[in-house]
Amino acid sequence: MGTEAGGGSLVSMLIMIGLMIVLFYFMLIRPQNKRQKQVRNMLDNLAVGDRVMTIGRIYGRITKINDNVITLEVGPDKVALVIDREGIAKVEDSEVENDMKDAPPVDDK
Numbered sequence: 001m002g003t004e005a006g007g008g009s010l011v012s013m014l015i016m017i018g019l020m021i022v023l024f025y026f027m028l029i030r031p032q033n034k035r036q037k038q039v040r041n042m043l044d045n046l047a048v049g050d051r052v053m054t055i056g057r058i059y060g061r062i063t064k065i066n067d068n069v070i071t072l073e074v075g076p077d078k079v080a081l082v083i084d085r086e087g088i089a090k091v092e093d094s095e096v097e098n099d100m101k102d103a104p105p106v107d108d109k
Helices: 003-044 094-102
Strands: 049-053 061-066 070-072 081-085 089-091
Touching: 003 089
Parallel strands: none
Antiparallel strands: 049 061, 049 089, 061 070, 070 081
């Protein structure tokens, strides 16, 4: 009788471990893989003229793309930054650009 009780608890423990693995897959691994695929797609589809935000929260317009090196125009006087393609966090839409044009200048007082 003692061996049957131990065997039953072993099976239930294996079932619980299996359920935890499935739960981890659907709650952690699958969404992360989906997000990585979206980011890779966004980085692969960057084009000259796109308005982007870097991972350092710098906004700019892409002026040149060479393999993994991107040149961003970040200021009104043709100020440019050269960054790695992986440094792009997201592509902004035109509404953000229009909102920035209407924004008042920042006081440095």
